[in-house]
Amino acid sequence: xxxxxxxxxxxxxxxxxxxxxxxxxxxxxxxxxxxxxxxxxxxxxxxxxxxxxxxxxxxxxxxxxxxxxxxxxxxxxxxxxxxxxxxxxxxxxxxxxxxxxxxxxxxxxxxxxxxxxxxxxxxxxxxxxxxxxxxxxxxxxxxxxxxxxxxxxxxxxxxxxxxxxxxxxxxxxxxxxxxxxxxxxxxxxxxxxxxxxxxxxxxxxxxxxxxxxxxxxxxxxxxxxxxxxxxxxxxxxxxxxxxxxxxxxxxxxxxxxxxxxxxxxxxxxxxxxxxxxxxxxxxxxxxxxxxxxxxxxxxxxxxxxxxxxxxxxxxxxxxxxxxxxxxxxxxxxxxxxxxxxxxxxxxxxxxxxxxxxxxxxxxxxxxxxxxxxxxxxxxxxxxxxxxxxxxxxxxxxxxxxxxxxxxxxxxxx
Numbered sequence: 001x002x003x004x005x006x007x008x009x010x011x012x013x014x015x016x017x018x019x020x021x022x023x024x025x026x027x028x029x030x031x032x033x034x035x036x037x038x039x040x041x042x043x044x045x046x047x048x049x050x051x052x053x054x055x056x057x058x059x060x061x062x063x064x065x066x067x068x069x070x071x072x073x074x075x076x077x078x079x080x081x082x083x084x085x086x087x088x089x090x091x092x093x094x095x096x097x098x099x100x101x102x103x104x105x106x107x108x109x110x111x112x113x114x115x116x117x118x119x120x121x122x123x124x125x126x127x128x129x130x131x132x133x134x135x136x137x138x139x140x141x142x143x144x145x146x147x148x149x150x151x152x153x154x155x156x157x158x159x160x161x162x163x164x165x166x167x168x169x170x171x172x173x174x175x176x177x178x179x180x181x182x183x184x185x186x187x188x189x190x191x192x193x194x195x196x197x198x199x200x201x202x203x204x205x206x207x208x209x210x211x212x213x214x215x216x217x218x219x220x221x222x223x224x225x226x227x228x229x230x231x232x233x234x235x236x237x238x239x240x241x242x243x244x245x246x247x248x249x250x251x252x253x254x255x256x257x258x259x260x261x262x263x264x265x266x267x268x269x270x271x272x273x274x275x276x277x278x279x280x281x282x283x284x285x286x287x288x289x290x291x292x293x294x295x296x297x298x299x300x301x302x303x304x305x306x307x308x309x310x311x312x313x314x315x316x317x318x319x320x321x322x323x324x325x326x327x328x329x330x331x332x333x334x335x336x337x338x339x340x341x342x343x344x345x346x347x348x349x350x351x352x353x354x355x356x357x358x359x360x361x362x363x364x365x366x367x368x369x370x371x372x373x374x375x376x377x378x379x380x381x382x383x384x385x386x387x388x389x390x391x392x393x394x395x396x397x398x399x400x401x402x403x404x405x406x407x408x409x410x411x412x413x
Contacts, residue, residue: 041085113137113151149186274286291394330373349375
């Protein structure tokens with residue numbers, strides 16, 4: 001296992017703060033990660049050319065506290081650490097023909113492999129493509145026996161013919177992965193189709209959109225937990241509303257009944273990043289609105305596009321600062337299978353349901369101060385968080401409400 005080999009490279013502190021955040025890693029040497037593949041690894045069609053790599057770095061280095069160094073003979077994108085082994089247009093056999101030299105030069109501790117799309121595009125020897133991928137994995141393991149190898153399925157395609165080919169190829173990969181594990185190799189398979197759909201693929205029908213690349217980064221990050229995160233909390237998502245963690249959506253109402261704007265001609269609930277007050281840094285999420293009905297009123301606003309898998313030991317935590325009388329405000333999670341946190345029955349550290357209504361009626365949120373809310377998510381284990389919402393839900397009163405939320409974290413372990 002890579003953790004045994006990298007005893008000095010990844011000395012992970014066990015201490016956690018009030019929000020469950022892991023202390024930064026103490027690293028003698030960074031973990032050397034080789035992104036290996038074709039144009040998706042290179043980052044084709046992403047706005048900044050970084051593909052999934054910059055978002056993955058943010059997860060690993062900024063959130064999980066793991067010092068990393070991307071390695072490879074190629075450079076692409078605008079990020080500072082631009083190294084990768086992405087070779088646009090190459091098939092499995094062409095990657096295999098060069099991989100020994102690339103591995104010898106880069107000496108990776110972890111290999112992230114996404115390859116096969118060009119085989120399907122070119123209709124190249126597809127019946128034998130899974131076997132050729134298995135041979136490529138064998139070469140990687142032989143060249144770097146101490147490295148962990150994480151390989152993926154192909155992304156969906158916006159072209160029906162190629163999507164059918166990709167699905168056939170993907171269906172054979174669990175057997176390929178099982179054979180590697182049976183042989184004692186540290187190899188794992190990531191199913192990119194578990195969250196990516198054709199809507200995450202750009203107009204060329206091949207390469208992900210920026211949002212699609214974010215989903216790929218999230219899936220790589222989750223797959224690396226058993227490799228780099230054993231025995232310690234593993235952040236799946238963090239937001240302190242700094243420059244690198246701004247909301248996906250601003251003032252974006254998903255559903256609302258009898259909730260208007262706080263003032264100044266506003267017509268709906270606000271949810272936007274502001275510098276007026278914060279729990280830790282400079283910015284926080286401000287929410288505000290006006291409840292106009294004493295019998296039925298709620299508003300749920302979208303704030304983050306997440307795509308994070310929930311395990312039995314996953315916890316949601318955040319800090320909330322209610323400023324105006326209503327305290328019936330809470331974060332909500334919307335899952336890919338249609339479930340939500342508010343309806344799950346999950347409770348916070350005080351035994352209060354996570355539903356905004358109960359947080360206000362039965363909770364212990366104090367006005368004009370920062371309150372910590374921590375919610376174990378075991379009731380939703382096996383699901384995947386698709387979006388984070390902020391919800392106001394209070395049918396029994398009327399009036400203005402306003403406050404702030406900061407330091408949101410989804411952490412497993």
